[in-house]
Every structure is written in structure tokens, then in C-alpha cells.
Amino acid sequence: MKTETKEKVAFLAASLFDLAEMTESDLSSIVEVVGTDAIQELIGMDHLRYECSYDRMAEEICSYIDWDPMLVMTGWTDEDLSRIGQLIADLVEGDSPADDDAAESLAAILTWDGLGAWIACNDGEMPT
Numbered sequence: 001m002k003t004e005t006k007e008k009v010a011f012l013a014a015s016l017f018d019l020a021e022m023t024e025s026d027l028s029s030i031v032e033v034v035g036t037d038a039i040q041e042l043i044g045m046d047h048l049r050y051e052c053s054y055d056r057m058a059e060e061i062c063s064y065i066d067w068d069p070m071l072v073m074t075g076w077t078d079e080d081l082s083r084i085g086q087l088i089a090d091l092v093e094g095d096s097p098a099d100d101d102a103a104e105s106l107a108a109i110l111t112w113d114g115l116g117a118w119i120a121c122n123d124g125e126m127p128t
Contacts, residue, residue, distance in 0.1 A: 004046075005099045006089045009106055011049045012042055013092070014085030015057035016110060021074040022058055028111040038065050040103035054081045083123055088115075 001009075016034065020027040031039075042061060052060060054076075062069060088109060095105045109115060 001093045001102060002099055005043070005102055006093055008043045008046065008049060009092050009102050010082070010085035010089035011054075011057070012039065012085075013088035013106060013110065014081040015052075015054050015061060017084050017088070018054045018074065018076060018081055019058035019061055021076060022055070022071040023069045024072060025069075027115065028113075031107050031110045033067060034061060034065055036103055036107045039107055043103055043106075054078060054085075084119060087119055087122055091118075 016030055016039075017027060020030045023030065034042075038061075042064065049057075059071065062071075088106070091109050092102055092105045095109065112118075
């Protein structure tokens with residue numbers, strides 16, 4: 001996977017993770033609501049990565065799919081979300097080195113039941 005694609009995947013993964021927290025929903029449900037097609041299109045919107053924070057991107061995702069959930073503030077910092085996004089992007093890269101498959105791999109990994117435990121084991125700095 002190209003470095004640029006991996007950065008996009010990391011940003012979107014962190015934003016989706018943040019959106020799950022902001023809607024107080026599980027990540028699998030968020031991925032189902034957003035859908036793989038929208039994930040693919042959002043990965044391609046490179047300008048958003050440079051213009052948005054993770055919280056703002058979570059709101060943009062809702063706007064993009066015309067969904068208006070109640071959003072709450074979370075305790076995650078941008079640094080926390082960045083680490084989580086990078087860990088998830090590493091999994092996506094290992095699962096699917098082709099750029100074309102990144103969205104499908106991201107959706108599959110975000111719906112994996114063991115993702116939370118895997119992140120906790122691989123990131124010693126996650127808040128409890």
C-alpha cells in the first residue's frame with residue numbers, strides 16, 4: 001500500500017473510531033451505517049485529511065451519508081486517535097497491500113470483534 005493511502009486509511013479509521021465514541025455506538029454498527037462504498041469515497045477525499053480534526057471528520061462523515069445522530073464529546077485526544085488510526089492502518093496494510101482493496105479491508109477490520117482487545121494489547125498508551 002502506498003504511504004499516502006495508508007495515511008488516508010489511518011485518518012479515516014481514527015475518525016470512524018471517534019464517531020463510534022461520539023454516537024456511543026459500537027464500531028461495527030458505525031461501519032454498517034456508513035457502508036463500504038462511502039468509506040471508499042471518503043478515503044479518496046484527500047483534502048479533508050488536511051482540513052479537519054478527527055472530531056470534525058466524524059461530523060463530515062455523518063453529513064456525507066446524510067445521517068444526523070446525537071454526538072457527544074469524548075475523552076480521546078488527537079494523539080490517542082492518531083495512534084489508534086495508525087495501528088488500524090497497519091492491520092489494513094498487512095491484510096491488503098493493494099490500494100484498491102483498502103476500503104474493504106478497513107471495513108472488515110473495523111467490524112472484527114477482537115479489534116478493541118488487539119488495540120489494547122498493541123498500544124500501551126490507551127486510556128482505560
